Amino acid sequence: MPYRYILFYKPYDVLTQFTDNSGEVKRRTLKDYIRIPDVYAVGRLDRDSEGLLLLTDDGQTQHRLSDPKFAHPRTYWVQVEGIPDAGAIARLETGVTIQDYRTRSAKVQLLPAEPLLPPREPPIRFRKSIPTAWLEMTLTEGRNRQVRRMTAAVGFPTLRLVRCAIGNLRLEGLNPGEWRELTQQDFRF
Known part of the structure; x- marks a missing residue:
């Protein structure tokens, strides 16, 4: 089964995770926007930041893009x-x-x-x-x-x-809260 790569425009005030166990007032999470199982955010964007977020089920790519040594x-x-x-x-x-x-x-x-x-x-x-x-x-x-x-x-x-x-993945074409799936050809690092 091929890996999945999702580009998401994370809106302001959304947590970069699928669950919120803080016990505070309910906060929006990725689950409010993306209903694809077993994909995880590559890196983080703070709750008060916006913009491009990559999600994938490809652990090797997630590691390569998250580890500082790959810069x-x-x-x-x-x-x-x-x-x-x-x-x-x-x-x-x-x-x-x-x-x-x-x-x-x-x-x-x-x-x-x-x-x-x-x-x-x-x-x-x-x-x-x-x-x-x-x-x-x-x-x-x-x-x-x-x-x-x-x-x-x-x-x-x-x-x-x-x-x-x-990298070469851009925010253009997405509005806050929207996502699109990348093809293998789109995804080149």
């Missing part, structure tokens, strides 16, 4: 408070220290315009006196809340975080 690229669109200058972008590119750990180098660019994304529910907080900017950041590691901690470390807190690519 596969993940690209994010990051809305930050303030407008980062060249110095802040250079620091993000060369790596910053967060929680006694120095991040690997990253590709970072200031986007000239806001990416075409559906509005987030609930919307981010806007301050009339503080402008926002969008960065595109490509990382080859994925520590807990890393992008948020990196932008905060250089003085530009993250307001909205959307993963737009995992």
Whole structure:
């Protein structure tokens, strides 16, 4: 039986797991969107992050894409408070220290315009006196809340975080809560 690969646009406020055993108020999980048995998320997206998530039943691929030693690229669109200058972008590119750990180098660019994304529910907080900017950041590691901690470390807190690519797999063509199955040909790493 061939392996299955699912691309999912994880909405804001959805857990990257199929069950919620927190005992808190019921929170949305992957089960609310995907009814395919025995597929599991490759990596994580925080509850307050959005975007591309890959699910599969292929354990070898899941390991290869999750293990930091394989350093596969993940690209994010990051809305930050303030407008980062060249110095802040250079620091993000060369790596910053967060929680006694120095991040690997990253590709970072200031986007000239806001990416075409559906509005987030609930919307981010806007301050009339503080402008926002969008960065595109490509990382080859994925520590807990890393992008948020990196932008905060250089003085530009993250307001909205959307993963737009995992390797050559892109978010385009999906809306929040939608998924599509990949063919073996689509799936090349």
